[in-house]
Amino acid sequence: MSTGTAAPKVTGPPPETTSSSDPATPTLAFRGVAKVFPTGTRALEDVSIDVRAGEFVSVVGPSGCGKSTLLRLAAGLDGATEGEVDVRASTTSFVFQEATLLEWRTARRNVELVGELAGVAAAERRRRAAEALELVGLAGFEDQHPRSLSGGMRMRVSIARALVAEPQLALFDEPFGALDEITRLKMQTELQRLFQLKGFAAMFITHSISEAVYLSSRVLVMSGRPGRIVDDIEVPWSYPRSPELRYEPEFGRIVGRLSHALEAHS
Amino acid sequence: MSHDTAVGAPSAQASSSAATTPPRAATTAVRPSGGRAGAAAGTVWGRSAPIVAALLGIVAIWYVVSYVFLSESRRFLLPPPHQVLAETVGNTLVIAPMLAALVQTITVALIGLTIAVAIGMTWALVMSQWKLAEKILYPYAVILQTIPILALTPLIGIWMGYGPPARVVVCVIIAVFPMISNTLFGLQSATAAAHDLFTLQKATQRQRMTKLMLPAAIPSIFTGLRQSAGLAVIGAIVGDFFFQQGSQGIGGLLRTYTLRLNMEPLFLAIIFTALFGVVVFSIFAALDRFVVGRLFGVSTR
Numbered sequence: 001m002s003t004g005t006a007a008p009k010v011t012g013p014p015p016e017t018t019s020s021s022d023p024a025t026p027t028l029a030f031r032g033v034a035k036v037f038p039t040g041t042r043a044l045e046d047v048s049i050d051v052r053a054g055e056f057v058s059v060v061g062p063s064g065c066g067k068s069t070l071l072r073l074a075a076g077l078d079g080a081t082e083g084e085v086d087v088r089a090s091t092t093s094f095v096f097q098e099a100t101l102l103e104w105r106t107a108r109r110n111v112e113l114v115g116e117l118a119g120v121a122a123a124e125r126r127r128r129a130a131e132a133l134e135l136v137g138l139a140g141f142e143d144q145h146p147r148s149l150s151g152g153m154r155m156r157v158s159i160a161r162a163l164v165a166e167p168q169l170a171l172f173d174e175p176f177g178a179l180d181e182i183t184r185l186k187m188q189t190e191l192q193r194l195f196q197l198k199g200f201a202a203m204f205i206t207h208s209i210s211e212a213v214y215l216s217s218r219v220l221v222m223s224g225r226p227g228r229i230v231d232d233i234e235v236p237w238s239y240p241r242s243p244e245l246r247y248e249p250e251f252g253r254i255v256g257r258l259s260h261a262l263e264a265h266s
Numbered sequence: 267m268s269h270d271t272a273v274g275a276p277s278a279q280a281s282s283s284a285a286t287t288p289p290r291a292a293t294t295a296v297r298p299s300g301g302r303a304g305a306a307a308g309t310v311w312g313r314s315a316p317i318v319a320a321l322l323g324i325v326a327i328w329y330v331v332s333y334v335f336l337s338e339s340r341r342f343l344l345p346p347p348h349q350v351l352a353e354t355v356g357n358t359l360v361i362a363p364m365l366a367a368l369v370q371t372i373t374v375a376l377i378g379l380t381i382a383v384a385i386g387m388t389w390a391l392v393m394s395q396w397k398l399a400e401k402i403l404y405p406y407a408v409i410l411q412t413i414p415i416l417a418l419t420p421l422i423g424i425w426m427g428y429g430p431p432a433r434v435v436v437c438v439i440i441a442v443f444p445m446i447s448n449t450l451f452g453l454q455s456a457t458a459a460a461h462d463l464f465t466l467q468k469a470t471q472r473q474r475m476t477k478l479m480l481p482a483a484i485p486s487i488f489t490g491l492r493q494s495a496g497l498a499v500i501g502a503i504v505g506d507f508f509f510q511q512g513s514q515g516i517g518g519l520l521r522t523y524t525l526r527l528n529m530e531p532l533f534l535a536i537i538f539t540a541l542f543g544v545v546v547f548s549i550f551a552a553l554d555r556f557v558v559g560r561l562f563g564v565s566t567r
């Protein structure tokens with residue numbers, strides 16, 4: 001599926017045949033993308049990014065530089081002004097900064113929503129929801145309403161809802177931004193485990209450089225508005241990564257380099 | 267939200283006039299834990315105790331005014347409670363017509379409320395679907411709310427006659443606004459992110475309405491229902507007062523007793539209208555707590 005407004009852009013066979021497991025074809029590709037809002041705000045400028053299956057790409061950048069805009073373009077929620085956004089995934093999931101749960105539904109019914117909207121049969125929907133909730137460690141909390149769940153648990157429900165659709169591309173917009181430090185570290189470990197298990201291509205927005213380095217196979221640095229990609233750093237370690245990795249000197253060096261790039265361009 | 271900008275100046279008047287404005291609905295929408303005292307006592311009694319205390323307070327003040335402030339020759343202005351009850355409740359000539367009038371007024375209020383709810387929700391639903399409809403229709407709602415009912419009664423009488431149908435119309439005009447504004451506020455209360463979620467799942471317009479906008483609106487709809495119910499009582503009594511043809515309502519009796527200076531029946535009628543209002547308010551407040559509590563998983567007991 002291709003989003004954007006540029007006319008001739010869809011090239012190659014449809015997503016069903018171009019499996020995203022083919023490493024040559026990126027699951028998500030931005031090519032020379034610019035975004036100008038009707039208000040005149042230039043949010044993105046000449047952005048080119050490839051995200052392949054099995055890649056976890058984080059984007060860090062100063063506030064207001066266009067990170068959320070980037071994700072909205074990838075999700076097809078908005079169109080590019082210039083360039084093209086090419087998505088080769090039959091299913092894309094989005095995890096928002098707030099858990100964005102429907103307060104009147106229990107945890108299970110929140111996860112089931114995805115299947116409900118797609119017309120999946122009730123029994124199947126229920127089975128998948130139970131599985132997804134189990135996966136994020138919420139077995140036993142299926143029948144709780146969001147109000148009686150903690151912030152971390154609400155975010156787990158949100159992640160379960162994203163994973164229940166078995167996405168090939170998962171987009172995260174600062175999902176852990178509202179969590180306390182301890183919960184945040186725990187959620188990072190969890191997400192990494194899920195990423196390894198499911199093998200989706202991930203694009204992850206965060207304000208935390210160490211979070212980006214710990215989770216990602218690549219970290220992109222964006223400049224201040226209009227956002228451009230000013231640095232692209234490979235993170236060498238394979239998955240699974242131990243939480244102890246954060247105390248390695250090499251980890252510190254990468255964090256340092258990213259901090260410098262951020263400071264230089266904000 | 268946007269209806270504030272859609273109306274401009276008139277909305278300021280509407281806002282100050284009653285507890286019917288969206289921001290107010292917002293605070294009640296997140297409230298469902300119920301009254302603190304009620305939660306502590308954990309019973310219906312716990313919730314109604316303040317009301318009972320208030321009623322006892324009124325009775326006490328009533329006695330003080332009757333006996334302390336009024337000399338015996340002027341005591342007819344406010345006969346003490348027991349005298350009011352003695353001369354009315356035991357007297358079938360007074361109590362029978364009064365109960366019949368009460369039934370008549372309750373009927374008008376219920377019909378009026380039902381129509382107001384139907385019109386109000388449909389109106390809000392239409393406005394929530396099209397921005398243009400909201401721009402066009404919201405000002406009418408505000409006009410309905412701000413125009414003094416006194417200015418309309420002569421016209422309603424000429425068009426509808428002076429019997430119960432005219433009373434229902436007055437009732438609807440007075441009661442409809444909270445239903446419109448609260449329902450609209452509720453339908454617009456789902457966050458942009460929640461709407462994005464539905465867009466991403468390629469939800470149909472109908473799915474968006476039934477699975478997102480309507481459920482999100484339920485707390486506000488019940489807030490509107492509670493406010494409209496209170497206003498429907500007032501509307502029915504005001505309607506009685508102006509349109510006296512056909513079987514008399516309690517508002518009609520109020521007028522008759524006043525003209526004849528029948529003080530004891532007058533006070534009983536006032537007591538009845540007050541109790542009527544309190545009962546209606548309590549019923550809808552309890553309904554609100556119960557439904558919203560169930561829906562959002564907050565225990566009501």
Ligand SMILES: Nc1ncnc2c1ncn2[C@@H]1O[C@H](COP(=O)(O)OP(=O)(O)OP(=O)(O)O)[C@@H](O)[C@H]1O
Pocket residue numbers: 037038039041042043061062063064065066067068069070225
């Ligand atoms: N719908 C819109 N219409 C007009 N301008 C917009 C719109 N959405 C975003 N913008 C503007 O585009 C710029 C980038 O916004 P965006 O939300 O992408 O930033 P961000 O990097 O996600 O910021 P933050 O880190 O604070 O979340 C901002 O200046 C914002 O005001």
Ligand SMILES: [Mg+2]
Pocket residue numbers: 067068069173
């Ligand atoms: Mg953002």
